[in-house]
Amino acid sequence: MFEVTGKMIQRGAKAGLETTWELAKVVVPTAVVVAVFRASGLLDTITAWSAPYMKWFGLSGEAAVVLFSGLFVNLYAAAGSIMALTLSVREITICAVMLMFCHSLLVELPISKKAGSPLSYIFLVRLACSVAVGLVLGVVLP
């Protein structure tokens, strides 16, 4: 029992293009903003300020930009930041895995609440998982 129709391909392609458009709308501006941050010296300020905390996860100060854009905007913004920065593969992995647990909080926490789970509880669970995994990866990843 398996069939493929033109309609399915059309619907799938449409969904894919819509996702790509959503992605482009966030990724491209974020990459530009981060590039401007870097040229203006603002990135250095953010980096210097967050470096001591990022060290807990084996990350450089720059990675804070990725984490914050993921937490407060969404994963597309985090991806845009990664593209505009020059992080090592190890750092990209740690940031990305941490963000897998905790991202787009302003949008996703209310969604979870609607589905019947208290907001603060879901927030704590997701943040704790993210921090715990980040601490472990910072030590374990070569």
Next chain:
Amino acid sequence: MNVLWEGLIQGLKGVWNIALIVVPLMIVLEIVQSNGWLRKLNRYFAKPFAGIGVSEEGAFPVVVAMVFGLTYGSGLIINHVRTGRVTAKEAKVIGTFMAISHALIEDTILFSVLGASPLLLLLPRLLLAYVVAFFVNRWTVEPSAKGNNLNA
């Protein structure tokens, strides 16, 4: 001006790389869903979920969330609670699970294109979602169970 261009080009390149995977993938997902394969997949997924107090009916919103995202999964939970297909406690267990573990395909592809390890993106998420949901199931008292005790 140079800086703006640099950021723009990097962003566009990244979007293109991701689009090359996302568009074909969405076509495959649409075919999978249209053929009713999610329901079949759910039968296999339901087995480990039995260990955290979730029925086959309750596991379905989680499967949907893992494939299509949190919004779709949460929508199904709301619907399942309203129609009485899951209890309030079950809704909390699967709500917790999917808050940690959703949109696995899209998220994993997005960051593996950028160089992160796909296994590290996936496995810790699934594992921790299961562990946390396990404890939520253990520690949550079903409201209706209290009522039964009073009656007994």
